[in-house]
Amino acid sequence: MTRLRPEDVDLTTVLADAHLDNPVMTASGCAASGRELHQFFDVAELGAVVTKSIMRDPRSGRATPRMAETPSGMLNSIGLQGPGIDSFLATDLPWLLQRDARPIVSIAGGSLGEYAELARRVGNTPGVAAIEVNISCPNVENRGLVFACDPFQAARVLAVVRRDTPRGVPVFAKLSPDVTSIVEVAAAVMEAGADGLVLINTLLGLHIDPATLRPSLGGVTGGLSGPAVKPVALRAVWQATQALPSVPVIGVGGIRTGADALEFLAAGASAVQVGTAIFNDPGAPVRVIRELRQELAARGIAKVSEVVGRAHPSLHPPSP
Amino acid sequence: MTPVSAEATTPRGPLQVEGEVFSIKRVGDYFHLTVVADGIAERARPGSFVALSVGGPISGALLRRAFSIYRVRPAGVYGGTVEIVFAAHGPGTTWMAQLSPHDPVNVVGPLGHPFAQPLEPVSCALVGGGYGSAPLFALAERLRERKCAVHMVLGAATESRLFGTLEAKRAAQSVTVTTVDGSVGIKGLVTDPLPALMTRNGIEVVYSCGPMGMLRAVTEVATAHGAWSQTAVEESMACGIGVCMTCVVPVVGDDNVTRMVRSCVDGPVFAGDRVRWDDIGTVPAGTHGAPRPGRPR
Ligand SMILES: Cc1cc2nc3c(=O)[nH]c(=O)nc-3n(C[C@H](O)[C@H](O)[C@H](O)COP(=O)(O)OP(=O)(O)OC[C@H]3O[C@@H](n4cnc5c(N)ncnc54)[C@H](O)[C@@H]3O)c2cc1C
Ligand SMILES: Cc1cc2nc3c(=O)[nH]c(=O)nc-3n(C[C@H](O)[C@H](O)[C@H](O)COP(=O)(O)O)c2cc1C
Ligand code: FES
Numbered sequence: 211m212t213r214l215r216p217e218d219v220d221l222t223t224v225l226a227d228a229h230l231d232n233p234v235m236t237a238s239g240c241a242a243s244g245r246e247l248h249q250f251f252d253v254a255e256l257g258a259v260v261t262k263s264i265m266r267d268p269r270s271g272r273a274t275p276r277m278a279e280t281p282s283g284m285l286n287s288i289g290l291q292g293p294g295i296d297s298f299l300a301t302d303l304p305w306l307l308q309r310d311a312r313p314i315v316s317i318a319g320g321s322l323g324e325y326a327e328l329a330r331r332v333g334n335t336p337g338v339a340a341i342e343v344n345i346s347c348p349n350v351e352n353r354g355l356v357f358a359c360d361p362f363q364a365a366r367v368l369a370v371v372r373r374d375t376p377r378g379v380p381v382f383a384k385l386s387p388d389v390t391s392i393v394e395v396a397a398a399v400m401e402a403g404a405d406g407l408v409l410i411n412t413l414l415g416l417h418i419d420p421a422t423l424r425p426s427l428g429g430v431t432g433g434l435s436g437p438a439v440k441p442v443a444l445r446a447v448w449q450a451t452q453a454l455p456s457v458p459v460i461g462v463g464g465i466r467t468g469a470d471a472l473e474f475l476a477a478g479a480s481a482v483q484v485g486t487a488i489f490n491d492p493g494a495p496v497r498v499i500r501e502l503r504q505e506l507a508a509r510g511i512a513k514v515s516e517v518v519g520r521a522h523p524s525l526h527p528p529s530p
Numbered sequence: 531m532t533p534v535s536a537e538a539t540t541p542r543g544p545l546q547v548e549g550e551v552f553s554i555k556r557v558g559d560y561f562h563l564t565v566v567a568d569g570i571a572e573r574a575r576p577g578s579f580v581a582l583s584v585g586g587p588i589s590g591a592l593l594r595r596a597f598s599i600y601r602v603r604p605a606g607v608y609g610g611t612v613e614i615v616f617a618a619h620g621p622g623t624t625w626m627a628q629l630s631p632h633d634p635v636n637v638v639g640p641l642g643h644p645f646a647q648p649l650e651p652v653s654c655a656l657v658g659g660g661y662g663s664a665p666l667f668a669l670a671e672r673l674r675e676r677k678c679a680v681h682m683v684l685g686a687a688t689e690s691r692l693f694g695t696l697e698a699k700r701a702a703q704s705v706t707v708t709t710v711d712g713s714v715g716i717k718g719l720v721t722d723p724l725p726a727l728m729t730r731n732g733i734e735v736v737y738s739c740g741p742m743g744m745l746r747a748v749t750e751v752a753t754a755h756g757a758w759s760q761t762a763v764e765e766s767m768a769c770g771i772g773v774c775m776t777c778v779v780p781v782v783g784d785d786n787v788t789r790m791v792r793s794c795v796d797g798p799v800f801a802g803d804r805v806r807w808d809d810i811g812t813v814p815a816g817t818h819g820a821p822r823p824g825r826p827r
Binding site (some may be wrong): 492 | 543544546583590591592593594636638765766768769770771772773774775776777778779789790795810811812813817818819820821
């Protein structure tokens with residue numbers, strides 16, 4: 211193994227039809243629409259900026275407290291607060307495009323009709339690198355059950371989004387780890403037309419206030435994120451890529467360093483997202499790019515694609 | 531009403547700085563921490579805050595802790611410094627209390643929307659609860675530069691939880707102290723002496739920083755006297771930089787519509803009469819984007 215110079219490592223990444231300069235993105239909901247982070251680094255340096263899940267209508271979100279710190283992580287119960295698609299398309303998305311950033315727009319809906327409308331409006335906006343479909347939302351037409359928890363409902367969402375998104379704009383399904391078999395949901399959404407997967411969304415958790423002995427969060431339960439969930443996310447990426455080897459996967463959950471990102475690539479992810487780590491270090495996404503370059507160079511790996519899936523003995527037999 | 535403007539600032543925007551503890555001192559029940567962190571001083575404005583990481587590089591406590599800026603010194607013989615005053619409250623601040631000179635501390639700041647300052651030389655009351663007095667001293671200095679009369683009211687549960695009563699005597703024309711237990715000053719709350727003080731001095735702007743309950747009561751007094759109020763709120767924050775939406779409070783806009791507004795970027799300082807104090811911890815009916823009755827979300 212010969213060491214390379216970090217600058218000689220080729221980080222370019224292809225995800226379905228999306229061509230990215232590097233495999234590092236922000237995670238939805240942890241970077242808003244990029245504007246605030248642009249004070250700390252140039253958002254155009256990222257492989258992509260994944261925007262906060264946008265809904266059709268403006269949304270107030272849940273009552274506070276909306277967060278609780280937990281060991282190596284946190285719980286959040288934001289409730290998808292956002293300005294609605296009109297305002298997003300009028301101000302947030304143009305801002306990103308003007309800065310030459312690569313936007314991946316996360317959409318969320320309460321019904322199939324809402325997802326379809328969002329897919330049409332976002333997909334027809336020039337410059338959108340991909341659509342990420344957040345299906346961890348209650349289905350108002352099905353007793354409020356979360357789409358992501360039922361392979362059939364999850365597949366229906368991806369089918370309408372794929373149908374209504376122009377060709378050439380890849381559609382990624384973001385899955386919840388709170389299911390019996392993530393492989394079953396992954397297979398269902400791929401069958402329905404998704405171009406790839408984003409693994410994972412947060413895990414449902416609870417925090418008790420030691421003073422009142424009641425749940426701390428206004429929304430009672432919240433989503434667990436941060437390094438605490440990294441092993442769960444790695445497992446999900448590994449299982450999905452083991453079962454569906456040709457599917458492009460974006461790994462997310464607890465990534466804080468370039469070494470963490472490398473583990474996700476080895477587990478089968480073609481790209482990664484950085485979320486909660488931003489709250490600790492606003493420069494984390496660009497630091498992860500730099501560190502990933504160094505990790506690959508130190509191992510003599512010239513191209514990021516060479517390391518994707520290394521952890522799978524069946525796909526990559528260890529070289530003699 | 532007095533027209534008020536935030537100052538034009540150069541340079542702008544927050545920095546992330548790997549700083550170093552210059553000194554840490556006990557002051558009553560609090561700790562006064564001075565950190566060498568270049569570049570923050572030049573950008574800080576009265577009412578802005580810093581967010582410190584806690585627990586060291588392999589810490590499992592990921593979220594930064596927010597502290598009002600007490601004082602700053604631009605770079606000179608030593609690097610620029612930023613000073614805060616904090617209470618050892620939970621695990622993160624208890625860890626901070628153990629810091630020693632030369633220990634590394636990572637600082638993000640200055641953050642948030644600062645106190646707006648009057649354009650005319652009016653009389654101002656600055657009301658601080660506990661460590662909430664910390665950001666008021668820099669504000670007092672700026673107000674005096676603008677020829678404003680400055681009156682300070684500092685309150686706490688007990689004497690050891692007051693901060694800066696001596697410094698207040700240099701910073702203000704008058705200083706009124708209250709403690710709940712009567713250990714020093716007037717026995718009672720800051721809002722007990724405030725109405726008479728406002729009348730006596732013709733106060734037009736009331737600035738306050740402290741617990742939410744105090745801010746609400748101070749705003750009521752200010753509004754009843756026809757004065758303008760500026761309150762620095764303290765809401766739990768995950769990111770401190772405006773990306774996560776955890777730190778919201780219900781605030782009424784110029785269009786009379788209530789919105790859940792981020793206190794880390796649109797605050798921590800808000801016009802007191804715009805904050806729906808009674809509804810903090812809820813999403814009041816009619817809020818922009820709130821669930822409508824009969825429509826499940
Ligand atoms: C704008 C602003 C200015 C502040 N200024 C000061 C100051 O000058 N001096 C001072 O002593 N304290 C100040 N605080 C409160 C300080 O941030 C908390 O006391 C501190 O975060 C508690 O951390 P901990 O680890 O000790 O407690 P923990 O309870 O272990 O904290 C757990 C989590 O909750 C958050 N949290 C807990 N209490 C608060 C709180 N009261 N406000 C916001 N977040 C909280 C922490 O950031 C952390 O993420 C300020 C808070 C804000 C938002
Ligand atoms: C405050 C916060 C808000 C989030 N909002 C969204 C969201 O709007 N849409 C979404 O798909 N995921 C959202 N997530 C989940 C993240 O995108 C990510 O999947 C998860 O946090 C795990 O990654 P991390 O450990 O790097 O944060 C949010 C996470 C956090 C912490
Ligand atoms: S603390 Fe994250 S938006 Fe205010």
